[in-house]
Amino acid sequence: MFCALSGEPPQEPVVCKKSGQIFEKRLIEKYISDYGKDPTNGEDITEEDLLEIKASPKTVKPRPATLTSIPSLLAVFQNEWDSLMLETFTLKQQYQQVRQELSHALYQHDAACRVIARLMKERDAAREALTNVQAHINVQPPPESTVTETPMEVEEEMKGINETVIEKLNETSKTLSQGRKKRKAPPGLTSVDTVKTFTQMTVIGSLHSTSSPGITCLDLDQTGELVLTGGNDKKALIYNRKEAKEVCSLKGHTKKITDVLWLGKPEENNNNQDIAFTSSADKTIKIWKPNETGKKGYKAVSNIISHSSEVTGIALHATKQYLVSVSNDSTWAFHDITTSQTLSKIESKEVKTGYSTVEFHPDGLILGTGTNDSVVRIWDVKSQQNVASFDNHTGRITSIAFSENGYYLATASEENLVKLWDLRKLSNFQTLVVDTDSKVNKVVWDFSGQYLAVGGTDVRIYHSKTWNELVNISENMAEITDMKFGELAKYLLVGGLDRSLRIYGYHSQ
Template sequence: MLCSLSGQVPIEPVVSLKSGHVFEKRLLLKYLAQNQQRCPVTSEALDAERDLLALQTIKSSSSSVNINATFTPEAGSIPQLLSTFQNEWDAVMLETFTLKQHLEQTRQELSHALYQYDAACRVIARLNAENATLKERVTQLAAGGQEDVDMGDTFGTLGPEILATVEAKQKELAKRRKDFKKKDGPQRAALLSGLQDWKMVSSHTLHDSDKPGVTCVAIDAKHPTIVATGGVDKQVKIFDTDKQQLVGTLTGHNKKLSHVEFHPTVDMVLTTSFDKTVEALDLTGRRIWSANKYKKAANEARCARFHPDGGIFGTAAKSKLVQMWAVNSLSNVVTFEGHEAPVLALAFSENGYHLASGSEDGVLKLWDLRKATSFYELDLNKEEPTLKLGAINAISFDASGSYLAVASARSVQVLAEASKNRWEVVKSLSDHKAAVTGIQFAQNSSFLASTSMDRSLKIYR
């Protein structure tokens, strides 16, 4: 039976009623006095009077009489020295026990610290490896980004749901188009009877000021109050003319936008850019993301337009060609040739079979989609030499197909169909302070929107 403090056979043994440990009474009382009455083994509160039980041994229970009980030793006597040595021994035992406790605690802390150090070394090694891999990839991308990459002829489709919507709308519009010339066209043209009195009603600056300039504009046919603008800042801004606030921003191109266009039947925007790409962007729920990248063209895509029924879209590039693409197969179905300068603008008439194109030299051409030929040509610089119109940056038919807005220089010219082979200027708008880059009639002919390199979007009605 050994003392839990000294590890020696106790002279006056006591046992803790709480823990069952045996102690030398003398050592235990000293320890309790120094450590707030706490058990040295379990650290529980220990009352010396109630929680300790003295153990009776043969030596301590002997009935022999201590003949020296009344003897008082002198200070330098052997009994006094033995008592002093005993006290010192007790102190050493108490200190040794405390040191053992501290040593065990230090060992545990050291073990925990070593585990943490090992884990940290592993994490640092993994992060260094990932960092080296990322640096290598960035180097490869930077090197590859300086070269043209052949994207091939294989690319995605729009999905069965969108194609089904487009086909259904095509059939619906094909039936209605038979009555367009006699009924719908004249009724829509009547909406612009007060065009001569139109003026600017609002002006907005939506794009970044550090890269000034708005390059294109489009109005949603399904939601006529929603206007999209593309800028030099590579972004497309979605603006609500009723709420007079910005409702969305599209990103994805690497260079400035050249054209933006809403699809007439589904929530999709078509954008073209000087990065030589055409993108379709999905606007489902007004949450905007990139839906599909079309084939990378060999020339800078300058503009793109959807046909009113949504079944085809036209693109024009720096190559002076106008190309028609089928939405269901994303294949080139016809190419128009005839411009002598790069084509900058396209517009489909609501009658479904006329296409207008404008070029850098100020020439406006009208095409018959049924015959794939040009049936009318107008050189605006010769027709209006005093205006010095220059390049045709954008064009837009109204809902009747009887009016055509042309953006160039710092003005907007609205032409009306005077006869089958003759168009004339009926309204001129000159509120912009820089070149007008975009023009669009609202589907319901309620207003006209224009954009310019002066960073502004202007609304006329």
């Protein structure tokens, strides 16, 4: 029994009363609705002329030859489609299951990372605490350098700047003054035309940690090879320019480093390695010495505690025996490096908001300080008296620098200008104005006193004879915080909050 239209066994067979032919019900009904005739003889028929055949058992559809007719093709495509949909549904189920497992694994990974980070933080804190304890154990701070609740008692306990110290200061000043009067511009000093061509030569990036990024201060040793940097990450680093690598990390402070210095007097019995100083917002000053011969790195040998607030700056006296520190507690202190003792601590009634920076005059007999209330003060070191004040700035004093000839003082504040003072006349003879939106964080002279570098939003170098701006370099990605000229002003070393050391110079070097 086959359908007269499809030639296939019908699933729902019907017979036409007029022609007697057997059809598939759904096919003949469609044909009648379209044409209204019997497909075999062309007679007019209706659905009422169809008679349903009740077969028992129902007709079993034989398996057709594959791809031999349109119906068989459609059936194959239908089967393939159904199989594809079933496989897709199964894959989606597996995909959802894998996503759930991956999400669970990622959650476990994140939890593990948080635990590891917390443990590493605790480990670093324990190491810093251990370093502090070791520093205190190695050299106990003397009673004179400990802050007590009664300032007057501190003054009485301190030895003061006695005659022996004053004699050393006078001898050093006399020697330096005589040599300075005869000194001329050194041969080989970089010319003005060459400085005008300064560009960025080298970038040393990724110094200090990313958690508290930024270089806050730097110093260059006598050889020009070792760079000492302090950072917001509570560490100081020593970087070897010649070997292009970090030599060691000085850990021990518990807050950001505010200033760093090399002593400038390498020890012959220790591979000519120099002594380093660091000051911090944790109220302390640390003295670092190289480890014993055969061991790499530095160790903290002294921990000077003489201030009750953040130590904002330190300055080294020309004798290489004394150190001065200033603090937000509105005091400055005079320390003996050899004994790590605080000889004198000076508090002025006129300073209420704290000191922000400090610098020794080249002769070593006067001291310059900047305050948070816009005033630059000049002090007589021997008498610890304020002998002059310059109050023409606005905002916190960010930097001061004495020229090597001892005649001029450059000062900068939070406003966008630098003032030049003649110390012989105690007057402001020149003002350098930078862009309105620019900042000035640091001023520094080269050793000859011919060039003045101004750093902040960018770096500018001025010629001290004409005060013309020789070059303006703005390759930095963040604010400049500190700078140092190289030998004969052949290059300028710059550090900033972008965690990079940059060297500006000329291509022929």
